[in-house]
Amino acid sequence: MAAVGLQTHIWANNTRSVLLLAGFPVLMIFIIYGLQLVLMGFGFLPGTGRGLGDDMALAASWLGGTVPLAFVVAGIWFAISYFGSQTMIDLMTGARKVERKSEPDLYNLLENLAISRGLRTPTLRVIDNDSLNAFATGLHEGQYSVTVTRGLVNTLTREELEAVLAHELTHVINKDVRTMVIASIFAGIISVIAELVFRGLLYSRGGGRRDNKNAMPLILIGLAFAAVGFALAIVIRMLLSRTREYVADAGAVELTKNPDAMISALRKVEGRSSLKGPDELQQLFLDNQPNGVGLEGLFATHPSIQKRVDALVRFGGGRDPGPWSGGAFAPTPLDYETSTPVAG
Amino acid sequence: MLTTLIVIAVIVAVVLFVIVGAYNRLVALDQRADQSFADIDVQLKQRQDLIPNLVETVKGYASHERATLDAVTQARAAAAGATSVNDKVQAENMLTASLGRLFAVAEAYPDLKANTNYLELQRELSDIENKLAAARRFFNNAVSEFNAVRRQFPTVLFAGMVGFGSDKPFFDVGEGERATMTAAPPKVSFSA
Numbered sequence: 378m379a380a381v382g383l384q385t386h387i388w389a390n391n392t393r394s395v396l397l398l399a400g401f402p403v404l405m406i407f408i409i410y411g412l413q414l415v416l417m418g419f420g421f422l423p424g425t426g427r428g429l430g431d432d433m434a435l436a437a438s439w440l441g442g443t444v445p446l447a448f449v450v451a452g453i454w455f456a457i458s459y460f461g462s463q464t465m466i467d468l469m470t471g472a473r474k475v476e477r478k479s480e481p482d483l484y485n486l487l488e489n490l491a492i493s494r495g496l497r498t499p500t501l502r503v504i505d506n507d508s509l510n511a512f513a514t515g516l517h518e519g520q521y522s523v524t525v526t527r528g529l530v531n532t533l534t535r536e537e538l539e540a541v542l543a544h545e546l547t548h549v550i551n552k553d554v555r556t557m558v559i560a561s562i563f564a565g566i567i568s569v570i571a572e573l574v575f576r577g578l579l580y581s582r583g584g585g586r587r588d589n590k591n592a593m594p595l596i597l598i599g600l601a602f603a604a605v606g607f608a609l610a611i612v613i614r615m616l617l618s619r620t621r622e623y624v625a626d627a628g629a630v631e632l633t634k635n636p637d638a639m640i641s642a643l644r645k646v647e648g649r650s651s652l653k654g655p656d657e658l659q660q661l662f663l664d665n666q667p668n669g670v671g672l673e674g675l676f677a678t679h680p681s682i683q684k685r686v687d688a689l690v691r692f693g694g695g696r697d698p699g700p701w702s703g704g705a706f707a708p709t710p711l712d713y714e715t716s717t718p719v720a721g
Numbered sequence: 722m723l724t725t726l727i728v729i730a731v732i733v734a735v736v737l738f739v740i741v742g743a744y745n746r747l748v749a750l751d752q753r754a755d756q757s758f759a760d761i762d763v764q765l766k767q768r769q770d771l772i773p774n775l776v777e778t779v780k781g782y783a784s785h786e787r788a789t790l791d792a793v794t795q796a797r798a799a800a801a802g803a804t805s806v807n808d809k810v811q812a813e814n815m816l817t818a819s820l821g822r823l824f825a826v827a828e829a830y831p832d833l834k835a836n837t838n839y840l841e842l843q844r845e846l847s848d849i850e851n852k853l854a855a856a857r858r859f860f861n862n863a864v865s866e867f868n869a870v871r872r873q874f875p876t877v878l879f880a881g882m883v884g885f886g887s888d889k890p891f892f893d894v895g896e897g898e899r900a901t902m903t904a905a906p907p908k909v910s911f912s913a
Contacts, residue, residue, distance in 0.1 A: 381873075382866025384753055388746070634760065634859040694862045 383627050386692040390624045397617040398556065401563035404606050404613070405451075408570050409443050410436060411602025415574050418595030429591045433598070447566065454562050459516055472502035472524045483530060487523060487542045490632055499523045499549055503530065509645060510652040511541050511663040513548040516558065521549045526652065529663075534705075537642035540629050541663060544639065547628030548661070553621045557660050564614045571607035574600065618660045618678040626685050627693065636695025640686050644701040647682040743876040747885050750870055754863040754889055758806065761860055761892065764853040765800065765813055768846065772797045772820075775842045779823065782833035789826050792819040810892055820846070857892045864889045 380386035413436040416422045425431040477484040484501055491498040499513070499521035507528040515521035523545045525538075533541065548554065578600070589595065626643075630636045643664070650664040659665045660678040679685075689695045698706045776790055796819045800812040824843070827833050834840075868888040871880050880886060 379873075381869035382862055384750055384863070384866055385746075385870060630859075634757075634855050694858055 380692055383630060383692050386688065387624050387627045387631075390620045390627075394556070394617055394620050394624075397613050397620065398560065400613045401560065401567075401610070402448075404567055404610050405447055405563060406440060406444055408567050408574075408603055408606035408610075409447055410440060411599045411606060412570050412574050413439055413443065414595045414599030414602065415577060416599075418589055418592045418599060419577065420589050420592070424589040424591065424595075426590075429594050432589070432591050432595060451562060451566055454566065455559065458558055458562060472504050472522075475501050475503050480530075482535070483525070483538065483542075486535070486539050487546070490539070490543050490546050493632065494546070494550060496546070496550065497521075499546070501525075503527055504652075506652065508652045509533075509649045509663075510665075511545055512658065512661040513545040514554055514658075514661060515549070516555050523549070528649070529646070532645055532649075533642055534638075536633070536635060536638035537645065540633050540635065540639040540642045541646075543629035543632040544625045544663060546632065547625040548621070550628065551621070551624060553625065554661060556621065557618060560614045560617050561660070564610045567610040568607055571603045574603040614660075615678055619680045622679050622685065623688055626689055630689065630693040630695070636689050636693035639693075640689050640695045640697055641701070641706050643682050643685055643689075644698060644706075647700060739875060740879060743879075744883055746870060747867070747876065747880065747883070750863070750867040751885065751889075754860065754867050757856065757860040757863045758892075760856045761853065762809075764849050764856055765809070768816075768849045768853070769797055769801050771842060771846060771849070772816075775823075775839075775846070778836065778839050778842060779827060779833060782830050782836070783826065786823075786826050789819070789823050793823050796820075806890055806892075810890070817850075861891050864891050 380389045413422065414433065417424050417432060417436055422436075425435050475484070477488075480501065480503065483503075487501055488498045497518065499515065500523070502522055502524040504524060504526045506526045508526055509529045509532055511523070511525040511529055513521070513523050523542060525541065525545075529541065530538065578596070626639055629639045633639070646664045650662065650666070652659075652662060652665075662679070664682065665679045666677065666681070680688075686695075686697050690697050772793060776793055779786070780790060793816070796812065796816040800809070800816045803809040803812040827839070870876060871885055871888065
């Protein structure tokens, strides 16, 4: 159903995410089938010796065995990343854990948001870096962590910072980190299989032990399966990531009741968010825009700031002050400047 | 025969599924609107708590502005006694208007304007006003979403049967206040 407000916008995107996630197992079957066809074409796997249709049917009948095997591999892969992810992310970004004492304002903002949703406060980390970005990490309770850059803390107002923390907290509440790790594992396995197919093509011109009279069509069809599966896996992963960003933006408004702060925070981050990190981490960033041009809309982990702002205006009833050029945004009647110290 | 039965069963299942889904969405949106009204209520209560103090402070400097002070006290009593959403909206708008008059009157008393207690109260009240505006906007958004979903097809066909027969009322700001807020939230004027 079409979104008519914040909650329906969240529902629509959540439904979309489930459908997209369900696409991965389908793609996996797809690409394994492609691999089998190519292997059969090269003679590494036995054919029926009859027509092309029979060979393809035979390859399909193997899926009952190969697909469960692939899912076991995916499970093991997931288990390894499950335990390694936090350490890996810490090592790669140089994020420093901060306590209430050293950053009382920031910590209180996060803690208040967490309390309002009955959550244990995630670990708060700061990267001493001038870029404006933030991310949530952690796959399970006790491991959840919200990281912000020093530049973000210095540039944003209190309300904007709260909106950003609420955005990250929504990622935690929705377990988006886990979703995206699962997506990247599927995408990883699919791209490994696709690579096997393409490499196989380069190195095994000689063929295997058996000859298959349908070699050429089998290889071509298999290749097509592999290519389409590979491309779709990346597109679905990125689509999923973008969907989760919309939900997190909307969730931040739910938490703070202030769409304007989320919008102005996004406007400030726009074009100033560059932060290095591995792919698995970049998809978790508050904002992450590809450097290249062209198909970036399709292969971007995040929607453009403009699209996110548009969604907040349309569904959250916010107001867009337009791109930020430094300084303060013109105060709006609702933009209450709190000069009071934050109550503990 | 069997196929006809299966087809009918499938159709019934799909229809039930759609109805149950739509009903659950309505319940969730209804609940959400009620919850966001509670957020408004918290701010309203805080505002009501500050008013006796404010009236006392102003009395100390401008005791002969009896009419204005009484209007505020009465509006507060009415607001505290209101129970339904409509009554609350009306009473709170009255209170906002009378507070506006009180602050306008206070402009004529330099001693009052310099009183730290008065300044503190004024600052707290304006802070509450701002939070109230944000909570009200969120509430109106939630209400408009509920109303829109309620009127969507196929929900509109059975919404009345399950107790969602009418639209929820918005928290409309009073006419006087609307003029000062025209630059502000576009959604507020949405009283369709």
